[in-house]
Structure formats: structure tokens, C-alpha cells
């Protein structure tokens with residue numbers, strides 16, 4: 001296996017954008033190439049596009065060749081689009097990493113993009129139902145907010161998590177997001193503001209939920225010998241795992257307050273790297289809802305099962321705590337353009353490691369290992385990637 | 400004259416924006432689990448059970464996902480179940496539910512879940528969230544889906560038992 005590094009990254013402003021799907025691709029693509037001035041983009045031999053539902057939100061399919069056209073790329077090794085709903089972006093990085101690690105590709109361009117806002121948001125919400133088994137849970141109106149509301153209800157019921165503890169997640173992430181001009185929401189929300197915001201689906205209020213958002217993010221990945229020529233601050237991909245416990249219908253999900261597939265993916269990752277949860281310095285986690293981040297602390301082993309609410313309340317997931325979680329502001333600040341999110345998290349990790357973030361949300365120069373995490377669908381599939389400022393001598397896949 | 404193309408005044412409700420299956424017995428929109436919809440139309444909420452490995456399969460399928468057998472039988476889902484989780488959709492509902500908001504979504508467990516039972520999601524009408532609790536006994540009942548046009552299809556919903 002060859003070592004693989006991120007050598008450049010760029011994103012668009014996230015939000016309700018007066019820009020088309022194709023406009024977003026060009027904006028993020030331009031920003032990423034500008035970030036690697038020594039790269040001749042003709043040398044990009046692979047292109048992977050993370051996009052969840054361009055067919056429905058942009059009425060476009062066969063998107064990878066279209067992106068090649070929009071960015072003037074002529075890749076000859078891997079040209080593909082990845083779709084795993086909310087994790088489409090991280091999946092794109094995962095397969096680009098493997099293509100380079102195995103020697104098939106030398107330089108890969110990865111872009112994640114989604115255009116989700118429209119004049120009729122009820123139509124956009126209807127499309128969100130397709131991430132579950134549409135035939136059987138769709139007729140219940142099972143979009144993400146009611147599903148995660150029930151997850152929160154069960155977590156409160158089973159483990160005693162409180163309304164306030166969930167609100168602390170938004171307070172924390174909105175504090176960091178307020179120093180991130182690319183985020184959709186840069187306003188800070190206190191615990192009181194979260195609890196008193198409009199109820200969307202009890203116990204979740206509006207500020208417990210991330211937005212439906214437009215945005216794109218891109219990273220350039222390169223093999224070790226090339227990476228060193230392109231940047232002085234390569235950020236190495238040191239591992240990645242994913243796990244699904246066959247489930248796209250509520251009947252297969254078991255207890256809503258547990259995500260055994262994430263526990264399993266974390267275990268595989270720690271085995272792969274020979275590390276434990278305490279070795280992680282910062283993490284970009286999938287905080288699509290406040291309750292999600294709390295459950296992720298638990299399943300990733302940052303704390304005991306059921307202690308996630310206390311973990312954030314005690315400040316242990318803040319910068320300076322056990323592990324800095326979502327120093328970017330997270331999905332709660334950025335919104336969640338499905339295909340873009342996983343790549344946007346990698347952009348954040350890259351910038352943290354090279355120290356190019358405002359000091360108010362900088363995790364510090366001692367940070368060595370970071371992870372990004374995405375759940376998708378009804379939290380049935382989980383992806384984790386690990387990054388480091390130091391390359392690993394040897395990466396052994398399969399633990 | 401400038402050349403032009405005129406788009407029809409109305410475009411049929413596209414299946415992409417419709418949450419219910421076409422439920423056809425024959426033709427390109429047919430499904431091999433048509434019996435599930437036929438049973439619903441007759442007031443029965445059913446699913447498939449594998450006669451070879453014994454697995455209760457919900458959603459119903461044409462092939463057992465456990466042992467890949469096609470030797471399946473239709474079994475009735477118990478009438479009464481228990482609320483495992485619920486919420487009330489007050490905003491951000493999909494297109495089809497714009498006139499139904501607010502409404503309760505519940506996940507209800509029927510039988511001995513997960514060993515020999517199922518958990519399914521469904522809507523509860525005309526109730527506030529204060530009237531439902533974890534553990535509330537509910538029963539399923541048939542729900543007619545009317546339209547577009549003359550189309551009549553079938554689903555289920557929950558009510559307090």
C-alpha cells in the first residue's frame with residue numbers, strides 16, 4: 001500500500017445559494033486547484049464525485065463526466081460517482097484513497113456537491129424519504145427530523161439524556177461555526193435559544209437540526225512521492241472503515257438508541273491503526289442533529305454508552321477537552337449538502353493540521369490524529385476516515 | 400413568428416413525488432409482492448414468512464433474505480402492538496403531508512420483537528403527542544390513499560387500542 005495525502009482543498013460558501021449544481025462544482029473546483037498552485041490539473045488521473053441525489057435536485061445524471069467537462073479534467077484511471085446518501089462525499093475520498101494506495105492512480109480529484117434548496121422545499125423533503133426504504137417507511141412521512149426525534153426520545157428514555165445536554169451540542173458547534181465564514185449559520189446559539197426555538201418534531205427543535213443546504217467541497221489527493229512536490233503540509237490518510245448492518249427499513253434497526261454498526265466500524269479502525277479512542281485529537285462528526293453527536297461519542301468509545309450527554313455537558317468534547325469535536329462548526333453550522341459534507345470535513349481536517357484556521361477554533365499544533373465520521377440513511381451505514389500529520393510506515397488493511 | 404414549444408397545462412403527478420407504490424398486479428409497474436397490497440385492500444395487514452428457515456420477513460419480499468428460498472407464506476401481523484417510539488411532525492413535512500401537519504409518526508412493535516415480531520412505522524391521526532406514550536397499546540387499521548384522479552390505493556395507519 002502506498003501512502004496517500006491530501007495536498008489541497010477548497011470549498012464554496014455553504015447556504016441557500018443563488019447558484020446551480022454546476023456553478024457549485026466550478027466554485028469548489030477552482031478553490032481547490034488554487035490551493036495547489038504547483039499542480040498542473042492535466043496530471044489529475046482520477047476523478048470521483050460524491051453526489052447523493054443530483055437526479056432529483058438538479059435533474060442530472062452521469063455527473064462525473066460532466067464535472068470533468070466543467071473543470072477541464074481528462075482523467076484516465078478512475079472516473080466515478082459515489083452515492084451513499086449523507087456519506088457520499090466521504091465514500092468518494094475512500095475510493096480515491098484506495099485507488100492511489102493500490103497504485104492504480106497517482107493524483108485524484110475528489111469533489112462532493114449537492115444542490116438541495118428549491119422554490120418548493122416540500123419537494124426537497126420528499127426526496128429525503130428515499131434514503132430509507134421508500135416503499136415501507138415513506139408512507140409514514142419518515143424524513144430525517146421525525147426519525148432522529150424518535151432516536152432522541154429513546155436515548156432520553158433509555159439513558160436519561162436531557163433536553164439541555166442536546167442543546168449544549170449546538171451551543172458548542174455554533175460557537176466554533178461563528179468563526180467559519182464558509183458556514184451557512186455563523187450565529188451563536190445559547191442552550192436557551194436552542195430549547196426555545198420552534199419545535200420541529202418533539203423533542204427536537206429547529207436549532208437541533210442541520211439545514212438543507214447548497215454547497216460543494218473538493219480535495220486533491222496524491223501518492224507520497226508526488227505529494228511532497230505539491231505541498232509542504234501534506235495531511236495523510238491513515239485509515240478508513242465502514243460498516244452497515246443490513247437495514248434500510250425501520251424493522252431492521254433494532255433499538256434506536258444504539259448504533260452497533262458505528263461501534264463496529266470504530267473497532268475496525270482502531271484495530272487497523274493500533275490505536276484507541278483516546279489517541280484521537282479532534283474529530284469532525286456527523287452532527288446532522290444534536291442527538292447524533294451525543295450518540296457518536298458513545299459508539300466511538302470517547303465515553304461509556306449512555307454517557308454522551310454528560311460528556312458534552314462537562315466540556316470534554318470542546319477544544320481543550322478530551323477530544324475536540326466539530327471545530328469547524330459541524331453540519332449544524334454548515335448545513336448538510338449530502339454529497340459535499342464528507343469532503344467538507346476533510347477540508348477542515350486539512351486546514352486544522354496546517355494551522356490555517358482562526359485561533360478561536362484552532363485545535364492546536366500538538367494534534368496528531370483526526371477522524372471524520374458520516375452516518376447515512378436512518379443511521380444504518382457508518383463511515384470513518386482517519387488522518388494524520390504524520391504518515392504511517394505501513395498501512396495494513398483488514399486490521 | 401418565433402418558433403416555440405408549448406408544455407401541457409398540467410403534468411400528471413409524477414410517481415417520483417408519490418410515496419405509495421403503484422400496487423399493480425400486472426404490467427410494468429407490477430410487483431411480486433402484489434399480494435401484500437391485495438391483502439391490505441381486503442383489510443388484512445400481512446407479511447411473508449419463510450417456510451424453509453422460518454424467518455419472519457418484513458417488509459414482505461419475493462425471496463427470503465436469510466436463506467434465499469422462494470418458498471414463502473403470507474402471515475397476518477397481530478392486530479395490537481405497543482408504541483416503541485413516536486414524535487409529532489409539526490414542520491418540514493414532505494409534499495404529500497402538507498395538509499395533514501401536525502401528525503404523529505410512531506414506531507410500533509407487534510409480536511415478540513426482534514425474535515418473532517416486527518417493528519413498523521406508521522401515522523396516527525387526530526391525536527396530540529400528549530395522548531401517546533412509549534408503551535401505549537395501538538392497533539393497525541386500513542388507510543385508503545385516494546388519487547391522483549380516480550386512483551385508489553391502500554396502506555395502513557395506527558389508532559389507540
Ligand SMILES: [Zn+2]
Pocket residue numbers: 449450451452453454463464465466467468
Ligand atoms: Zn429462509
